[in-house]
Amino acid sequence: MTESSAITPEQVEHLASLSRIAMGADELKSLAGDLSTILSNVARVNEVAGDDVPATSHPIALSNVLRPDVVGETLTSEQALAAAPASADDKFLVPQILGEE
Numbered sequence: 285m286t287e288s289s290a291i292t293p294e295q296v297e298h299l300a301s302l303s304r305i306a307m308g309a310d311e312l313k314s315l316a317g318d319l320s321t322i323l324s325n326v327a328r329v330n331e332v333a334g335d336d337v338p339a340t341s342h343p344i345a346l347s348n349v350l351r352p353d354v355v356g357e358t359l360t361s362e363q364a365l366a367a368a369p370a371s372a373d374d375k376f377l378v379p380q381i382l383g384e385e
Contacts, residue, residue: 290320 293312296319300307307315333339361374370377 291316291323 293309293316296312296316297307300312365371365374365376368376
């Protein structure tokens with residue numbers, strides 16, 4: 285990254301202002317240097333990455349290992365409601381929390 289394309293403290297100050305983040309002069313200068321270093325490193329990676337190298341998020345391909353979706357035995361309404369503190373019309377009865385009628 286060339287010196288002309290480095291992030292300036294004024295640019296960081298502008299971004300901080302847009303983000304409503306209060307920053308001191310030392311913080312602005314430090315963050316400008318950090319951001320310039322990050323951009324420099326990204327530019328270096330872009331130089332190495334060729335068109336023959338696919339973009340990846342992991343070095344090893346990931347795949348999900350899922351079990352088959354098979355319907356098994358389920359509880360009846362009576363079994364499910366047997367231990368419920370309160371029920372009505374084959375449903376769990378719970379306390380009202382939203383103040384609705």
